[in-house]
Amino acid sequence: MPTETFVTPKTIPLARPNITQREIDAIVEVLQTPNLSLGPKVPEFERAFAEYCGTRFAVACSSGTTGLHLLVRAMEIGPGDEVITTPYSFVASSNCVLMEGAKPVFVDIDPDAWDIDVSRIEAAMTPRTKAIIPVDVFGPIADMDSVRAIAQRRKLRVIEDSCEALGTRYKTKMAGSFGDAGVFGFYPNKQLTTGEGGMIVTDDAQVADLCRSMRNQGRETGGGWLAHPRMGYNYRLSDINCALGLAQLKRIREIIAERDRVHALYRERLSDEPRLSMQKCRPGVTPSWFVFVIRLADRYTQTDRDRMLKTLAARGIGCSNYFAPIHLQPFYMERLGHKPGDFPICERVAARTIALPFHHQLSESDIDFICADLRSLL
Numbered sequence: 127m128p129t130e131t132f133v134t135p136k137t138i139p140l141a142r143p144n145i146t147q148r149e150i151d152a153i154v155e156v157l158q159t160p161n162l163s164l165g166p167k168v169p170e171f172e173r174a175f176a177e178y179c180g181t182r183f184a185v186a187c188s189s190g191t192t193g194l195h196l197l198v199r200a201m202e203i204g205p206g207d208e209v210i211t212t213p214y215s216f217v218a219s220s221n222c223v224l225m226e227g228a229k230p231v232f233v234d235i236d237p238d239a240w241d242i243d244v245s246r247i248e249a250a251m252t253p254r255t256k257a258i259i260p261v262d263v264f265g266p267i268a269d270m271d272s273v274r275a276i277a278q279r280r281k282l283r284v285i286e287d288s289c290e291a292l293g294t295r296y297k298t299k300m301a302g303s304f305g306d307a308g309v310f311g312f313y314p315n316k317q318l319t320t321g322e323g324g325m326i327v328t329d330d331a332q333v334a335d336l337c338r339s340m341r342n343q344g345r346e347t348g349g350g351w352l353a354h355p356r357m358g359y360n361y362r363l364s365d366i367n368c369a370l371g372l373a374q375l376k377r378i379r380e381i382i383a384e385r386d387r388v389h390a391l392y393r394e395r396l397s398d399e400p401r402l403s404m405q406k407c408r409p410g411v412t413p414s415w416f417v418f419v420i421r422l423a424d425r426y427t428q429t430d431r432d433r434m435l436k437t438l439a440a441r442g443i444g445c446s447n448y449f450a451p452i453h454l455q456p457f458y459m460e461r462l463g464h465k466p467g468d469f470p471i472c473e474r475v476a477a478r479t480i481a482l483p484f485h486h487q488l489s490e491s492d493i494d495f496i497c498a499d500l501r502s503l504l
Contacts, residue, residue, distance in 0.1 A: 167369045171363075213453040232250075234469040237474075
C-alpha cells in the first residue's frame with residue numbers, strides 16, 4: 127500500500143531580513159561614488175548608532191564576533207586571565223576570550239530568564255578573574271544592575287554582549303550601554319542588518335580609539351597607510367554595509383514594532399499551553415526580540431525535541447534548537463575539560479528549546495498554522 131504523505135501548503139522560513147526600497151536606494155547611492163570603503167558612511171553610521179544607544183562612541187566592525195574580540199584585546203585580557211560568562215549563548219561570546227589565550231569560566235543560567243545567574247558569579251571567581259561577559263540572550267537584557275555591582279566591588283571590566291538585543295531598554299537605558307562597552311551584531315536575522323557587520327558602543331574614549339585602530343590593521347586615526355604602531359586586523363565595515371545600516375536605523379522603530387506584533391501573536395496563541403513555557407523578562411525591561419523560542423516541559427526529552435524539529439522542518443516550517451550549550455561543544459570539552467552535568471540548568475533548557483519562524487512577513491494565518499502544528503506534535 128502507498129504510504130501517506132503530508133502535503134506542505136507553504137514554506138515558512140525561520141528568519142528573513144526586513145529590507146525596503148529605502149535600503150536598496152542607499153546602497154545604490156554609495157555604489158555611484160568612489161567611496162566603497164573608508165568613506166563618509168562609516169562615521170555617519172557610527173554617530174547615529176551611538177546617539178540611538180545613548181553612548182559617547184560607536185565603532186563599526188565586520189561582525190559582532192570581531193567586536194567582542196577587539197574589546198577583549200582593548201581591555202588587555204590575555205593568557206592567565208579568566209572571564210566569567212554564560213554557557214547558553216552563541217559560541218562567539220566565549221570564543222573571543224579563547225582568541226586571546228584567556229579562559230572563559232562558565233556560570234549556570236537563570237531557569238526563567240535563560241541568561242547568566244548573577245547569584246552564582248562571585249562563587250566562580252578566582253584571583254585571575256578579570257572581566258564578566260553577560261549575554262542579552264534573545265533580546266531581553268541580563269541583570270545588568272547586579273552585574274555592574276559585582277564588577278565595581280571586584281574591580282572587573284564588563285563587556286555586554288548585546289548582539290541580539292538592539293532596541294531593548296531597561297528603565298531609561300538601552301542595551302549595550304550598561305557595561306564598560308557593548309557589542310551588537312548585524313547578521314540578516316537580527317533586528318538591524320548590514321548583511322554582515324557589528325558595532326561596539328562605549329563611553330570610554332581610550333577603548334574606542336584602540337578598537338578603531340585595531341580594526342584597521344593597527345593604524346592610528348590620521349596616520350599613514352603603512353604606519354602600524356600596534357598589531358591589528360582587517361575588521362572594518364564597508365561604506366556599502368554602513369549605508370544599509372543607516373537606512374535600517376532610520377526605520378528601527380518600525381522594524382521593532384513589526385517584530386513585537388509577531389511575538390505578541392505567538393504569546394497570545396501559546397500562553398495557555400501547559401506543555402511549554404516562554405522566556406521571562408525582568409521588571410522594567412522593554413525587550414526588542416531577536417527570535418521566538420519556546421521551551422518544552424521537562425516531561426519531554428532532547429530526543430523528543432529533535433524529533434519535533436525534524437517533523438516541523440519536513441512540513442515546511444523553519445525551526446532550530448537555540449542554543450546548544452557552549453561547554454558541550456567538542457572543542458570546549460577537549461580544551462577545558464567540561465562534561466555533561468557541569469551546568470545542569472543550561473543543559474536542561476537547551477535540550478528542550480525550539481526557535482519558531484520569526485520575521486516581519488509572518489501573517490496571522492502563518493502563526494495559526496505553526497502553532498497548530500506545534501500543538502499536534504506536543
